[in-house]
Amino acid sequence: MKAYAHSPAALATEELTESSVQEHAALHYHEQSSAVLGAIVLSIILVAGLGMLIRRKMAPRGTVTLVLTALVASIAFMREGKELVPAAIAAGILGDIMLAYIPRTQWWMRAWCFVLPFLYYTFVVITLNITADFWWSIHMQAGLPVITGFAGLLTSLLLFRG
Numbered sequence: 001m002k003a004y005a006h007s008p009a010a011l012a013t014e015e016l017t018e019s020s021v022q023e024h025a026a027l028h029y030h031e032q033s034s035a036v037l038g039a040i041v042l043s044i045i046l047v048a049g050l051g052m053l054i055r056r057k058m059a060p061r062g063t064v065t066l067v068l069t070a071l072v073a074s075i076a077f078m079r080e081g082k083e084l085v086p087a088a089i090a091a092g093i094l095g096d097i098m099l100a101y102i103p104r105t106q107w108w109m110r111a112w113c114f115v116l117p118f119l120y121y122t123f124v125v126i127t128l129n130i131t132a133d134f135w136w137s138i139h140m141q142a143g144l145p146v147i148t149g150f151a152g153l154l155t156s157l158l159l160f161r162g
Contacts, residue, residue, distance in 0.1 A: 032140060036147065043117035043148040044155050046071065051113060051159040054099070064099060065092030068120065083131045087123035094119055106160045113156035118149035 050067060053059040072088035075081060095116045102108040122145040128134040134141070 032136065036140075036144060039121060039144060039148050040151045042071070042075075043121075043151045046120075047113045047117060047152040047155045048159065050116070051109070051156060054104075054109065055159055059099075061100060062096055064095040064116070065089060068092040068095070068116075083127055084124055087127045088120060091116065091120035091123050109160045110153060110156040113159070114149040114153040117152040118145045121145040121148045 046068065050059065050064060053063060068088045069085065069092055072081075073085050076085055095112070098112055098115060102112060125134070125141045125144060129141070
């Protein structure tokens with residue numbers, strides 16, 4: 001996500017024509033949509049993998065933190081984004097705590113599948129606002145955790161059938 005955390009302030013120094021403004025707007029649209037799509041795919045993979053372990057009762061304590069941190073650290077190793085690892089650790093710890101104290105019923109597990117990606121991407125947006133010049137609108141920043149949470153919830157419908 002760091003690749004999308006740059007500011008359009010550099011354009012202020014250039015002389016802009018109408019066509020360059022339209023090209024710039026199209027570029028930002030495609031950057032934002034690809035970032036949101038990547039977040040949705042990562043949420044589905046995360047919830048599906050952890051949900052399978054939890055459903056089969058093969059997930060010891062700390063699994064959520066370990067898997068989420070390893071996933072984000074491996075992505076950060078390939079690209080710039082090392083500042084997102086603490087967000088993954090924090091979301092993983094909260095996911096482990098929630099998993100330890102909620103009953104393992106279908107509805108509570110669906111709630112957990114919503115909350116885990118929601119927490120992680122909330123921490124990601126906060127981290128990027130602190131560490132980078134994150135130029136997304138407030139609607140995109142607030143919507144990203146909600147969209148990824150619903151992706152996790154929809155994935156849970158396949159995992160925890162009643």
